[in-house]
Amino acid sequence: MAHYENQSDMFMKRAESCKKNGDRFYAQAKQASNKDQYNQLMAQAQAHYQSQKENEAKAHSGKNFK
Numbered sequence: 001m002a003h004y005e006n007q008s009d010m011f012m013k014r015a016e017s018c019k020k021n022g023d024r025f026y027a028q029a030k031q032a033s034n035k036d037q038y039n040q041l042m043a044q045a046q047a048h049y050q051s052q053k054e055n056e057a058k059a060h061s062g063k064n065f066k
Contacts, residue, residue, distance in 0.1 A: 011059035015052045022048030 004010040022045045029041035 008059045008062060011055045015055035015059060018048045018052035018055060022046075022052060 025041050025045035025048060029038050029045060032038035032041055
C-alpha cells in the first residue's frame with residue numbers, strides 16, 4: 001500500500017492516474033475502426049475524466065488524515 005502524507009496527496013495521485021487512463025482511452029477511441037468500439041472507448045475516457053475532476057475537487061478541499 002502506498003504511503004501518502006495526507007489525503008490531498010492521495011487524491012492528487014488518483015487524479016493524475018485518472019487523467020493518464022482517460023488520455024489512453026481517448027487515444028484508442030480516435031484510432032478505433034468502428035463506431036461501437038469508438039463509443040465504448042470514448043465513454044470510458046469520459047468516465048475517467050469525470051473521476052479526475054472529482055478527485056481534484058477532493059484534493060483541493062484540503063482533507064487530512066488527522
